[in-house]
Amino acid sequence: MREVDVIIVGSGLSALIAAYSLCKHKKVMILTKGEKSDSNSVLAQGGVAVAMSEDDHWLHHLRDTIEAGSSHCNEFIAKKLVQLGPLFIKQLMDRGMSFDRHQSGELMLGQEGAHRKRRILHAGGDATGREFMHFLQQLIVQDVHIIEHQTVQDLIIDNGCCIGVVSRDQKGRVLPFYAQHVILATGGCGHLYSYTSNSAVATGDGLAMAYRAGAALIDLEFIQFHPTLLHSHHRSGGLVSEAVRGEGAILVNERNEAIMEGVHPLKDLAPRDVVARFIFERMQQGEQISLAIDDIQHFEKRFPTITSLCEKAHVDLKTKRIPVVPGAHFLMGGIKVNEHGETTIPRLYAVGEVACSGVHGANRLASNSLLECIVFGQLVAETILNKQEHVKIKPIRYRSERHATDSVYLPSKFAVRHQMMTHAGIIRTEDTLKQLIYQFEESLAHASTSLLGYTNEQLNLINMLTVGKLVAQSALERKESRGAHFRSDYPFQHNEQWGQKRIMKQLREKEQHQFNSVMGR
Template identity: 45%
Template sequence: MKMRQTDVLIIGSGLSGLMIAELLSLHKNVIVFTKDRLEDSNSYLAQGGIAAAVQEKDDWYDHFLDTLQAGCFHNKMIATKHLVTEGPEMIRKLVELGVEFDRKSDGTYEFGKEGAHNCARILHIGGDATGRHLIDTVKKRIIEKNLVVEGETAIRLIVENNRCCGVWSMDVNGEIAATYANAVILATGGLSGLYPVNSNASTITGDGIALAYDAGAELSDLEFIQFHPTLLVNEGKSVGLVTEAVRGAGGFLVDEKGNRLMENEHPSKDLAPRDVVSRVLFRAQRNGKKTFLDIRGITNFQKKFPTVTGLCRKNGYSIGEGLIPVAPGAHFTMGGVETDTSGRTSVDGLFAVGEVANTGVHGANRLASNSLLEGVVFANRLADTIRSERSSPSNGRVKWQGVEVLTDATSYEHIREIMNKYISIERNEDGLKTAIQHFKRYLGTTRICEFPSLEEIQKYNQVLVGQLVAESALQRTESRGGHYRTDYPDQHEKWKQRRVKRRKECYEPVETTAGT
C-alpha cells in the first residue's frame, strides 16, 4: 500500500477547501483530495452570490439580524457575528486574489436582493455564475502549486487516542493508500445528494459526515436540511437550480392558472425564507397543481441570468414563454460535524469547514447567499488556526484492517426513496420511525471487508447518514426552519412571526478583523 506524509490534508475541493489550500500553501505542505474532478463541488454549481455588508448604507448588524431570523434563532451568536463582521474583509481578500465581482457602469458594485434579506447586499460574478468564477479563480492558483490529487476518495480516518493523524483513501483503480498529516480537514460538502430531487453535485452524499461519525467526532443538527424552492425539473427529475436572484429581480411563483402562490403566505411573499416557500410549493404539488416561476416582468433576462437561460434551453424550455417549471428539492445541510469558530472538532487534529461543518451560523434555515460567505470566512479562520498551532506529527504507522460494508446491500435509488418519502420537506413520527427501521435493518447486517469496492463503502455511508438524519429528526419534537413536523405544526408559527428590533445599540460589536 502507498504511504504519504504531509502537514495538512484537505478532503474536498469546494470553495472552503481550496481557499484553505491557497492560504496555507506558503506556510505548510498541503495536499487536497477530491473524489472526482476538481470542479465537482456544490461551490462550483452555486448560481447565487455571496452576501456581505460592504455597501455604505448597509450594516453588519442588519445582516446579523437577517441571518438570525432566517435561522429561526437557532444560530450560534458568536459564530454568526464572526460571519457577518469578517465578511467584508474576505470580499476584499477575494478581490486581491483576482475575483471580479459584477459592477455597474459607474464602476460601483452591483448588489442583488434575495429572500429574507432586508436590503440588496448580494455580490455576483457573471450574473448567475458566482460559484464557478470563484472556483476557477482559486483553482488556477492551486493547480499551479500542484496540490490536488483527483480521483482519490477518503474511506476512513486514522485515529489514535482521540487524535486524527491521517486518512485511508482509495483511488479510481481501487488501490488503498495511507496519508499521514498533522491536520486533517473535512471539506466534503453536505448530504443533499441522498434525495432524488436535489441541486447538488453527484458526489455530495454525506461521506464526510460518515467519516467523522466513524472517528467519534460530535455531530449536530442533522435534521435541518434546506430545500430550495426553485429547481428546474424535467420529467420529474431535477436538472439544475434556478437561482433565488431571479425572484429578487422580480420573478414570482404561480400555478398553471397563473395564481400567485406566495401572495397570502408571508409578508415577504416570493422572497420569504426558503423553508416557507418550499412548503408552499410542496403542498401545491401534492394537491395536483403545477408550479412555475413567472419571469415575464424581468427585462434582459438572458443577459442577467445566462446560466439559467442555458439550463432551460438544454432541457427544451423556452425563456420567451416566460414560465419556468420549478419544484423544491434538497439543497443545503445546515447541521453536520460540530466545530468551534476556528474549525476544530471534538477529535484532536480533525477540522471541518464549509457545508460538512456545523459552525452554527445558519441555525435552522440558511439565509440566501450566506454559504459561500461561510466558506471563505471560516476557511480564513481555520487557516489562521493551523498556521499558529504547533505541529504534532504522527510517529506511528497504522495497519489497514478493513472497513464495514453491508451484507444485505440495497440500491442507491432505494435509499433516496426512503429519504424522500419519510425525511423530506414535511416529516412525522410514524414516517421517521419507518425510515429508521429500514436503515437499521441494513446496518444490522454488516461485515468487515479488507478489500472493499468504493461502491460498497459509499453504500454503507449513505445508509448510515440516512439513519443519523432520521434519528435526529425524530428527536426534535418541534417545527423550526428546515425541520417541519406535521405532528408538531403549531410551534412553527412562533419562529415565523418572531421579529427583532433593528437597533444597532442592542448588540455590542465584535472585532471586525478577519481571522481574529
C-alpha cells in the same frame, strides 16, 4: 509513507480558501472524490452575501441571518461571519477576484429571499461559484498537490488524535495518507434525496466518516429544501437561483395565480423553508408551480447558467414560465465545530457545509454559504498556522481485505433517495421517520464492521444509509417544527421570537445604540 502537514478532504470553495491560506507555509494535499471541479461550490449561482453598500451594515445582515435561522443561530459565530465577510471579500478582490459591476463601475448587488437589503455580489451573471473556483484554483495550482478520484474511507485516529485518512483509488487500492492536521471539507448530503440541487458527489461521506471516528454531529435534522429546482419530465434539472425572484419573478400555478400572496409579508422572497413547504403542499394537491419571468428584462444575459439548464431540459423560455419543484439544497447541521473549525477530535477540523458551527441556525439565509466558506476557510487556516506542536506519526499497515461483499444486500441509490424524500423530506412525521430508521438499520445490519473489502460503490451506499439514519433520528428527536425542519405532528416551534434579546446581550456596549437604530427602536 505519504505524509504532509495538512490533508484537506474535498475540493470546494472552503477547501481552496483554506489551502490558499496554508500553502505558503505548510505542505498541503487535497484529496477529492471526483475531479477537482466536482463540488457544490461550482454550481453556486446566486452569489455571496456581504454588507458592503453605503446603506447596508453588518448589523442588518446579522438581523436577517438570525431571523432566517429561526432562533437557532449561534449569535457569536453569526456575528463573526457578517463582520469579517467584507474584510475577506475585499482581500480577495485585491488579489484579483472580480464581481459584476454597472457601467459606472459600482458593484452590482442582487437581492434574495429574507434579505432586507440588496447585498448579493455575483460574478459571471449567475456563475459566481464557478468564477470563484476558477480564480482560486489558479492561485494554488503551483503550491498544492491535488489528487483526484480518491474515495476517503475513514479517518486514522491514534491516541485520540486524527493523524490521517484511509483512502481508496479508482481500482479499490487502499492508501493511507498521514498529516499533522486533517480538514474535512466534503460538502453536504443533498444526493440522499430524489430531488436536489447538489453535485452527485454530495452523499454525506464526511459526515459518515466523522461519525465512525467518534466526532460529535449536531442539527442534522435541519436540511434546507430550495423552493425552485428546474422540474422537467419528473426530474430536477438543476437550481433556479433565488436571484431570479430577487429580480422580479413570481411563483404562479397553471391559472397564473400568484401563490405567495397572503402567505408571508415577503411573498416570493420569504425564507426558503416557507416557500418550499408551500410549493410542496400545492403540488400535493395536484398543481404545477412555475416561475413567471415576464418582468425580467434580458433574462438570458442576466442568467446564462439557468438559460443553459432550461435549454438542456427542453424548457422554452419564450413562454416566460419555468416549471419548478422543491429539492434538497443545503445541510445546516453537520460535524460540530467551534469558531476555529475544530471538531471534538484533536487535529481534525471541518469547514463548509459538512461543518456545523451554528452560524446558519435552523435555516440558512440565501447566499450565506459562500461567505461561510470564505470566512471560516480562512479562520481554520489561521488556527492551524498558530499551532506549533508537532506529533510524531507511526505508520499503520493497511491492505485490502478479501471477503464476499457481492452477497451482501444493499438497496440501490434510487431506493435510498426515494425513501429519504418520502419519509424524511420537506414534511415529516413520527411514523414516517421511525419507518425509515427501521429500514436503514436493517440494511446496515448486513454490512461488515470492516469497510476495507467493499467496493467504492458499496462504501458510498453504506455512507448514505448511515447519514440517512442519523438525519431521521435527529428529526425524530426534535419534537417541534423549526426552520427547515417541519413536523406535521408538531407544527409549531416552541419559541416564535427570533432571539433579539440574546443578540443584544452579545453585542458590545458601544454597539448598542447603533443596533437599536437598525432595529427601529
